[in-house]
Amino acid sequence: MVNLARVVPERTGMSSSRDSRRFVGRLLAALAGAGLVLLVVLVASDGLRPSAAMTIRTAGDETSPDRVLVFSKTAGFRHDAIPDAVAAIEALGAGHGFGVDATEDAGVFDDARLGGYRAVVFLLTTGDVLEPEQQAAFERYVRAGHGYVGVHSAADTEYDWPWYGGLLGAYFSSHPAIQPAGVQIEDPTHPSTAGLPERWNREDEWYNFRSNPRGAVRVLARVDEASYGGGTMGGDHPLVWYHEYDGGRAWYTAMGHTRESYAEPLFLHHLLGGIRYAAGLESAPDTASADLGASPPEGAVVLFDGTDTARWRPKAGAGLAA
Secondary structure: OOOHHHOOOOOOOOOOHHHHHHHHHHHHHHHHHOOOOOOOEEOOOOOEEOOOOOEEEOOOOOOOOOEEEEEOOEOOOOOOOHHHHHHHHHHHHHHHOOEEEEEOOHHHOOHHHHOOOOEEEEEOOEEOOOOHHHHHHHHHHHHOOOEEEEEHHHHHEOOOOHHHHHHHOOOEEEOOOOEEEEEEEOOOOOOOOOOOOOEEEEEEOOOEEOOOOEOOEEEEEEEEHHHOOOOOOOOOOEEEEEEEEOOEEEEEEOOOOOHHHHHOHHHHHHHHHHHHHHOOOOOOOOOOOOOOOOOOOOOOOOOOOOOOOOOOOOOOOOOOOO
């Protein structure tokens, strides 16, 4: 363990930039001796302040090959829940056997560095956060079989990147005030929804989307617009979904605006399941026989449910191969 008593100056303040630099030098030397690296930014005589682009090696088993990257860069609205959300995912990793690195530095989006992660979590990101070459690296990463997790305003991110829009499923449109609402779980078999109440009542900021993703993704939960004010999508308002996309796995939840969400046991269970699915640490239901979250219309005849072909009929005049 680093003995900071040998590093921190006796006086509480730093009277000059030279004193500050000396302090930083001693601190870095001590950390290096302990096998640790810390990135810091010196701001004149005000001491040390963390950089907004700081890359942080965080919680989890450092020897585990199972690691996820949490990316929370913002180029638009910035949620005050970001520190709580990062800390919550660190704790989930530490408690469930996967490592977590958190960053707001888009420079990690290159082939070499992304290759060390099973999934990337776009955590409360907003706006255009990646340059074209970084976007290309992330596309290659997903095509190599890795995972994507989008949380809340990940849907308010990268509107001009069509590939990301397909990965995400649907872009943000608007939202009413934060208020309680009822979330209807459609599929209780997925890791992110297993164990949740069928009717999950909670408070959050309920996103409206520019399009309904149902049919392109597998919807896990929808919000009941009759239970709150300000919904614009009508009777079918998807809120949580997943799908396989371009060789990889994607999971998105529109919940998670509030700081309180990240201390809420059911929401943390939900988030953990999404991360584990995207990282390939836990499987989704058999997608060969699962539908895309839609029920057949009333009176429809189901010709094929994924297993039974009893209702299949050959075309008139056509023979069947022996």
